[in-house]
Amino acid sequence: MEGKRPAASSSALSEKKLRRLEKNRESARECRRRKKEAAQNLQRQINRYESENLQLRLQLKIGTEAERQDELDQQKVADGLEEMLRSGASEGEIWASIEDFKEKYADYGKDRRSAIKFHLDKICHLLKPTTTTTVAMKAIHSQMPTDSTTTTTITTETTEDDSSNLLPPNNKAKTKSLFSLLGAYLEVDSTQNQQLSDSRNIAKELDETYVSSIRLVTELQKRLEKDGADLDQQFMEVAHILNPSQLAKFVIWCTNNTAAMHMLNALWTKTMADDGEKGESTTTSMSKEE
Numbered sequence: 001m002e003g004k005r006p007a008a009s010s011s012a013l014s015e016k017k018l019r020r021l022e023k024n025r026e027s028a029r030e031c032r033r034r035k036k037e038a039a040q041n042l043q044r045q046i047n048r049y050e051s052e053n054l055q056l057r058l059q060l061k062i063g064t065e066a067e068r069q070d071e072l073d074q075q076k077v078a079d080g081l082e083e084m085l086r087s088g089a090s091e092g093e094i095w096a097s098i099e100d101f102k103e104k105y106a107d108y109g110k111d112r113r114s115a116i117k118f119h120l121d122k123i124c125h126l127l128k129p130t131t132t133t134t135v136a137m138k139a140i141h142s143q144m145p146t147d148s149t150t151t152t153t154i155t156t157e158t159t160e161d162d163s164s165n166l167l168p169p170n171n172k173a174k175t176k177s178l179f180s181l182l183g184a185y186l187e188v189d190s191t192q193n194q195q196l197s198d199s200r201n202i203a204k205e206l207d208e209t210y211v212s213s214i215r216l217v218t219e220l221q222k223r224l225e226k227d228g229a230d231l232d233q234q235f236m237e238v239a240h241i242l243n244p245s246q247l248a249k250f251v252i253w254c255t256n257n258t259a260a261m262h263m264l265n266a267l268w269t270k271t272m273a274d275d276g277e278k279g280e281s282t283t284t285s286m287s288k289e290e
Contacts, residue, residue, distance in 0.1 A: 073104075073105075074255055077097070077101050077105075077255075078251055078255035078256065081094065081097055081251060081252055082248075084097060084248070085248055094244040094245055094248050095244040095247075098247050102235070106231075107227075107231055108227075108228035108231040112228075116221070120221050123217055127210060127213050127214060133206075137206065139179045140199060140200045140203040183196075
């Protein structure tokens with residue numbers, strides 16, 4: 001008859017088994033961590049590629065050919081909806097296709113919002129003064145009386161184009177002495193110096209124009225965001241009244257009836273033009289009264 005295993009031997013075996021199990025658990029945790037990091041890195045790459053792809057598509061969506069391609073893409077989506085209705089697709093599938101159509105082609109969709117942001121950002125970038133303009137404005141402003149209440153963006157904003165970066169790193173002069181510094185470097189005579197000093201009002205006007213332009217662009221962006229949110233809400237209210245199949249039929253009707261859409265676009269263009277003329281006449285009359 002076989003004897004019993006010694007208790008010490010059983011205890012050692014148990015400890016060895018526990019160490020192996022702990023090692024396996026640690027290995028599994030490390031494997032899951034690496035997989036999670038790989039998935040996160042992959043998602044970041046996908047997001048970056050999607051963003052770059054969107055930027056390229058937005059740059060290409062300019063001109064008659066781009067508009068024609070956009071119309072063809074919308075027609076393809078409408079044909080797909082029509083096929084779904086014929087084949088008896090579920091309401092959920094039809095709604096998913098409508099959501100995709102909305103994000104790509106609606107006024108308040110993701111693509112349209114991204115396009116608006118893209119172009120407004122480009123406008124802000126183009127409005128930003130160049131290095132030479134910034135230096136000139138700072139130099140001329142340094143001749144003006146100091147007034148902390150009228151300081152504006154161009155004269156105070158620190159950017160990579162800051163004029164002080166043009167000076168030696170160990171001998172950067174203060175902005176207020178930039179006019180004198182440049183005058184000495186350019187060997188400006190007394191007549192030129194006086195003429196440049198007299199032009200400081202022009203510099204102030206340019207400064208104020210820049211700030212006003214950026215303010216207008218910012219206000220436009222806020223209005224467009226609000227209008228987009230309002231339109232999205234109105235669409236959802238309509239979506240609760242009509243079922244997905246009815247919404248799909250509406251999209252198909254709008255896409256296929258090009259004559260009706262052309263008439264509506266012409267009416268919309270005329271309405272916008274009339275509103276613009278009314279706005280200009282109102283502004284002119286107010287200016288005359290002032």
